[in-house]
Amino acid sequence: MASRGRILVVDDEANARAALSEILHEEGYTTETAADGFKALKKIEDFDPDVVLTDLKMPGLDGIGLVEKGKTASPAVVFVVMTAFGTIESAVEAVKQGAENYLTKPLDMKMLVLVTERAMEKARLQRENLRLRQILKERNALGHIIAQDPKTQEVLRLVEQVAPTRASVLVLGESGTGKELIAEAIHRGSNRLKAPFIRLNCAALVESLLESELFGHEKGSFTGAVGRREGRFKQADGGTLFLDEVSEIPLPTQVKLLRFLQERTFERVGGNETLKVDVRIIAASNRDLRRQVAEGRFREDLYYRLNVVSVEIPPLRSRRGDIPPLAAFFLRRYAEENGKRLDGFSEDALAALLAYPWPGNVRELENAIERAVVLATGDRIELSHLPTTVIPEQRRDEMPRVPGASIAELERFAILRTLEACGGSTSKAATVLGISARKIQYKMHEYRGGVPAAPPSGLTPDDKDEE
Numbered sequence: 064m065a066s067r068g069r070i071l072v073v074d075d076e077a078n079a080r081a082a083l084s085e086i087l088h089e090e091g092y093t094t095e096t097a098a099d100g101f102k103a104l105k106k107i108e109d110f111d112p113d114v115v116l117t118d119l120k121m122p123g124l125d126g127i128g129l130v131e132k133g134k135t136a137s138p139a140v141v142f143v144v145m146t147a148f149g150t151i152e153s154a155v156e157a158v159k160q161g162a163e164n165y166l167t168k169p170l171d172m173k174m175l176v177l178v179t180e181r182a183m184e185k186a187r188l189q190r191e192n193l194r195l196r197q198i199l200k201e202r203n204a205l206g207h208i209i210a211q212d213p214k215t216q217e218v219l220r221l222v223e224q225v226a227p228t229r230a231s232v233l234v235l236g237e238s239g240t241g242k243e244l245i246a247e248a249i250h251r252g253s254n255r256l257k258a259p260f261i262r263l264n265c266a267a268l269v270e271s272l273l274e275s276e277l278f279g280h281e282k283g284s285f286t287g288a289v290g291r292r293e294g295r296f297k298q299a300d301g302g303t304l305f306l307d308e309v310s311e312i313p314l315p316t317q318v319k320l321l322r323f324l325q326e327r328t329f330e331r332v333g334g335n336e337t338l339k340v341d342v343r344i345i346a347a348s349n350r351d352l353r354r355q356v357a358e359g360r361f362r363e364d365l366y367y368r369l370n371v372v373s374v375e376i377p378p379l380r381s382r383r384g385d386i387p388p389l390a391a392f393f394l395r396r397y398a399e400e401n402g403k404r405l406d407g408f409s410e411d412a413l414a415a416l417l418a419y420p421w422p423g424n425v426r427e428l429e430n431a432i433e434r435a436v437v438l439a440t441g442d443r444i445e446l447s448h449l450p451t452t453v454i455p456e457q458r459r460d461e462m463p464r465v466p467g468a469s470i471a472e473l474e475r476f477a478i479l480r481t482l483e484a485c486g487g488s489t490s491k492a493a494t495v496l497g498i499s500a501r502k503i504q505y506k507m508h509e510y511r512g513g514v515p516a517a518p519p520s521g522l523t524p525d526d527k528d529e530e
């Protein structure tokens with residue numbers, strides 16, 4: 064018979080110890096014994112019991128001391144104390160220290176069995192809770208990163224390796240592969256996690272603004288600089304600065320960045336004061352930076368400074384093992400956001416997701432699932448809810464079957480397909496379908512909610528079909 068759990072019996076009286084251990088063994092538990100508190104603490108470490116059943120009065124470390132120390136060292140262990148009749152106060156004290164329950168001596172067999180069973184159940188729950196908390200903690204550390212495919216798992220292993228160091232990291236990958244997510248994971252996995260993670264998209268700003276954003280500026284250093292302003296470097300002090308699309312940094316700014324990487328110092332734009340900060344740089348690019356170097360558009364010395372370690376994220380099409388779990392992950396997220404109950408994907412929908420090459424990578428998959436969740440009316444995502452590009456060619460023109468389909472289904476098919484063909488423009492689709500744009504909007508609202516929605520203002524449910 065499988066053991067019902069592990070119990071450590073602690074009593075300074077050898078006979079009592081042996082008898083109790085024997086009884087509990089008969090009840091189906093695995094038992095061990097210890098003669099005092101200190102020996103018990105050692106045994107807790109080695110034996111890893113679910114429940115400790117301990118006498119209160121013992122030489123050396125007594126029962127109360129054992130509960131106190133044991134609870135701190137092994138929070139999942141459940142303690143039950145045994146106390147002689149008439150010394151209830153010490154049992155109460157033990158409960159205050161964290162004991163779960165107490166038994167009075169001489170022991171009543173029925174009570175012993177009952178209290179032990181309850182303590183065991185409590186221990187099981189506590190362990191389960193600790194386990195869940197541990198899983199949550201691990202998840203948070205890697206920020207909900209889905210990594211089922213061996214290639215992605217390899218990326219995460221590298222992330223775990225480089226995160227705790229202060230090395231500059233270059234994250235490479237096509238657009239939408241998850242570069243920012245990985246950069247954040249590196250920050251969270253470092254000892255800088257309590258300090259800020261600051262991001263800057265280097266492609267979004269012209270040269271002068273980019274420098275001022277990075278390094279800050281002094282009052283009056285350029286038109287519009289009305290006061291002194293600190294830059295992202297200063298904001299990120301103690302933490303991490305994420306330079307997105309780093310290939311887009313103009314050459315003069317590259318020089319300043321290089322100097323920072325060499326000396327860890329910089330000056331505000333228009334200022335002389337030399338500032339020193341402790342910032343780790345993570346850069347990202349979806350371009351082939353080495354080619355940029357070869358073409359003279361990116362400084363080689365800067366490239367090597369940024370690229371102490373490079374993390375390359377493969378495109379989604381070369382790690383298809385991630386597609387089903389990612390799709391399921393986004394389904395859950397967007398179903399929750401939209402208040403919908405969706406169980407999963409139809410077989411052909413999942414097959415289409417797996418076959419599609421995903422040029423926009425994870426971001427494109429995320430958008431496709433979000434859209435499908437909005438369009439879904441039943442309890443799962445069907446092929447027809449996916450963007451046309453994702454649907455295999457031979458199935459694209461599949462109409463709802465006639466006879467067989469209802470007018471509502473045909474209408475829905477016509478509206479959705481026309482809208483898609485018109486690039487989402489309601490007015491164009493309205494012209495093609497020969498109905499009003501307002502009716503399309505009303506219908507879309509209905510499809511989104513999954514239930515007939517309140518009509519838009521100026522339109523009552525009765526006249527909506529007469530438009």
Ligand SMILES: Nc1ncnc2c1ncn2[C@@H]1O[C@H](COP(=O)(O)OP(=O)(O)OP(=O)(O)O)[C@@H](O)[C@H]1O
Pocket residue numbers: 207208209210236237238239240241242243244245349389392425426429
């Ligand atoms: N492995 C993953 N698990 C869960 N979500 C992911 C994963 N990879 C990417 N994502 C999600 O996909 C989206 C795109 O990721 P992210 O913004 O990090 O990509 P990117 O490479 O920085 O894209 P771009 O080059 O366009 O800036 C985000 O919403 C991100 O949360």
Ligand SMILES: [Mg+2]
Pocket residue numbers: 242243307
């Ligand atoms: Mg990005």
